[in-house]
Structure formats: C-alpha cells, structure tokens
Amino acid sequence: MITVEHLTKSYRGVTVVDDVTFTARPGRVTGFLGPNGAGKSTTLRVLVGLSQATSGHAEVLGGRYADLPNPGLEVGVLLDASAQHAGRTGREVLTIAARTMGLPASRVPAMLGRVALSEREGERRIRDYSLGMRQRLGIATALLGDPEVLILDEPANGLDPAGIRWMRDLLRDFADQGGTVLLSSHLLHEIEVVADDIVVIGNGRIVAAGTKQDLLSTAGTVVSSDDDTALARALADAGVEAAPSSGALHTSADPGQVGRIALAAGVALTELRAADSAGLEEIFLQLTATAQRDGNVPEGGAAA
Structure with missing residues (x-):
C-alpha cells in the first residue's frame, strides 16, 4: 500500500x-x-526519501520509506536507470545490492535470468549497456529483495516493443500475486494497457483519479460520416457538443444518442463507436492542457 496525503513540495x-x-x-x-x-x-523522490516534503506526507506500507529497516526487502525502486556505476558490470551491481540486503549470492543469476539478461551480458560494464539493458538491470535490482511494493519511474524508456510487452507482463504478474505497483509515465498507452487505477497530474496537482474503467466510462463517442460538417451541425442542434478528433468527431454523448440524432437528421454514419482509448487520450489532453513542460522547477533544475 502507498498513501500520499496533501503532499506539497516547493x-x-x-x-x-x-x-x-x-x-x-x-x-x-x-x-x-x-x-x-x-x-x-x-512526488516519487519525496515518496522514497530522496527529497523532503514541504508539507503533507507520503507513506509506503504504513510508514515512511526512510524508516524501513531494510527497504529493499519491502520496496523495489527504479527512478533513473542511467544512474548506475558505469564502471561496474551488471552482475557486480546486483551482487552489491544483494550483499547490502543480506541476500544469498544465488539471487543474482536468478534475477539476471528473470529480466532476460544473459550471463555474458551480466559480465559487461554498465557503460556498454544500451538504455534498454540498463532498464532491465534496474528492474532486476528493484525485484532482488522480493518486495511487496514496486515504484517505477518511466521504466519503458529505451525498451523495444518486445521489451515493453515483457515489462507489462511482469508488472501484471507482480500485481496479480498481491503486490502494489506504482508506475509513473508520460506515455498514455503504456499506462492504459497495464494499469487498474489511474492518477493524472498536471502542473503539480491531481486533475483526475479513479479506476481505468471509471475514466473510460467518461470517454464518450467517436463518430464520423461522409459529411462531418452536417453531422456536427445536427449534433449541435440537439445540444450535443462535438470536436474534431483524428479525422472524426468526438463527443461526450453515448453512441446510442449520437446514432439517434444522426438518423433523425438523415446523416449516414461511416463510424460510430465508444471512444475507449481515443477518448482517454482526449481526456488526458484536456486535463493537462495547462501543464507546461518548464512550468515546474524541480530540485536541481531538471524536469519532473
């Protein structure tokens, strides 16, 4: 369980x-x-004790991360896959982490295998790793202590499509076995495919939160015809707002209502469907429209 309450950081x-x-x-x-x-x-840096909150608090498993006696055995963290000692091998990185946690050396080859890094790759220096390999090594380090909670920041960066699919399956399996996963990303599709619950943040504030199903239920309808201008006019006359979206129209009305309006207006439809992911994308863009990439000034001057 992760609980963040009234967290503010300046x-x-x-x-x-x-x-x-x-x-x-x-x-x-x-x-x-x-x-x-x-x-x-x-937010994640405050959660894992790397930054101090200005006010409010963030807890993992009922307490502060910094107060956990051996945090790697309870919480697996990956915030920056590039922040690894470039001169060490992958095996050395995992071996040092295992010793720090008091784990047997046998955990190291097991974790390399779990994240699909070969024995030969485990002997290579981190400086020779691709970003995708560093991500896999970072995930292996997070999983090393068999934790109850995973906190991952942009773990799909540098992974190819097969690697992204592998990561999704791994996280889904971890959660299905009772684990807690907090997955941060700016990529809508990555989140949509694997997440059960979604928290949307923009300009430092939560703008939406709920189950994926709840958010999708507000996604509305995608509709198109041979004459979208006439269709938009018919919808407007019926009091239904519609906006252009990827060569079609998007509206918050349900498909049945849209279909009845089009039929009454004599407009033949070429597409009529629940918006699903297209609607979720539209919701995301609307909710975060005022968020500017450089609008926040995180610690060290880097973007959050």
Whole structure:
C-alpha cells in the first residue's frame, strides 16, 4: 500500500507538487500519468526519501520509506536507470545490492535470468549497456529483495516493443500475486494497457483519479460520416457538443444518442463507436492542457 496525503513540495519559492493525494493499493497497478514537468518524479523522490516534503506526507506500507529497516526487502525502486556505476558490470551491481540486503549470492543469476539478461551480458560494464539493458538491470535490482511494493519511474524508456510487452507482463504478474505497483509515465498507452487505477497530474496537482474503467466510462463517442460538417451541425442542434478528433468527431454523448440524432437528421454514419482509448487520450489532453513542460522547477533544475 502507498498513501500520499496533501503532499506539497516547493523549490526556491516555486511549488512543483501542490496538495497531492492518492492511494496505490495491493493487487493493483496504479498508473501515475502526466506530461513532462507535471510533478511525477518529484512526488516519487519525496515518496522514497530522496527529497523532503514541504508539507503533507507520503507513506509506503504504513510508514515512511526512510524508516524501513531494510527497504529493499519491502520496496523495489527504479527512478533513473542511467544512474548506475558505469564502471561496474551488471552482475557486480546486483551482487552489491544483494550483499547490502543480506541476500544469498544465488539471487543474482536468478534475477539476471528473470529480466532476460544473459550471463555474458551480466559480465559487461554498465557503460556498454544500451538504455534498454540498463532498464532491465534496474528492474532486476528493484525485484532482488522480493518486495511487496514496486515504484517505477518511466521504466519503458529505451525498451523495444518486445521489451515493453515483457515489462507489462511482469508488472501484471507482480500485481496479480498481491503486490502494489506504482508506475509513473508520460506515455498514455503504456499506462492504459497495464494499469487498474489511474492518477493524472498536471502542473503539480491531481486533475483526475479513479479506476481505468471509471475514466473510460467518461470517454464518450467517436463518430464520423461522409459529411462531418452536417453531422456536427445536427449534433449541435440537439445540444450535443462535438470536436474534431483524428479525422472524426468526438463527443461526450453515448453512441446510442449520437446514432439517434444522426438518423433523425438523415446523416449516414461511416463510424460510430465508444471512444475507449481515443477518448482517454482526449481526456488526458484536456486535463493537462495547462501543464507546461518548464512550468515546474524541480530540485536541481531538471524536469519532473
């Protein structure tokens, strides 16, 4: 369980995380979604004790991460796959982590195998790893202590399509076995496919939160015809707002209502469907429209 309550973080008088509250529950993948600079990484840094909250608090498994006696055995964390010692091998990185946690050396080859890094790749220096390989090694380190909770920031960066599919399956399996997953990303599709719950942040504030199904239920309808101008006019005359979206129209009305309006107006439809992911994308863009990439000033001056 992860609990964030009224969390606020300011740097040099600029508030980058503003009264953020959400919960990530066991047995579920919670997607933490927002554009670059929205405050995602800052929130995670506070959560794992790398930054101090200005006010509010963030807890993992009922307490502060910093108070856990051996945090790697309870919480697996991957915030930056590039922040690994370039001169060490993958095997050395995992061996040092295992010793720190008091784990047997046998965990190292087991974790390399779990993240599909070969024995030969385990002997290579990190400086010779691709970003995707560093991501896999970072995930292996997070999983090393068999934790109850995973906290991952942009774990799909650098992974090819097969690697992204592998990561999704791994996270789904982890959650299905009762684990808690908090997955931060600015990529809508990555979150949509694997997440059970979604938290959307923009300009440091939570703008939407709920189950994926709840958010999709508000996604509305995608509709098109041979004459979208006439269709839009018919919808407007019926009091239904519609906006252009990828060569069609998107509206918050349900498909049945849209179909009846088109029929009454004598407009033949070429497409009529629940918006689903297209609607979720539209919701995301609307909710985060005012979020500027450089609008926040996280610690060190980097985007969150």
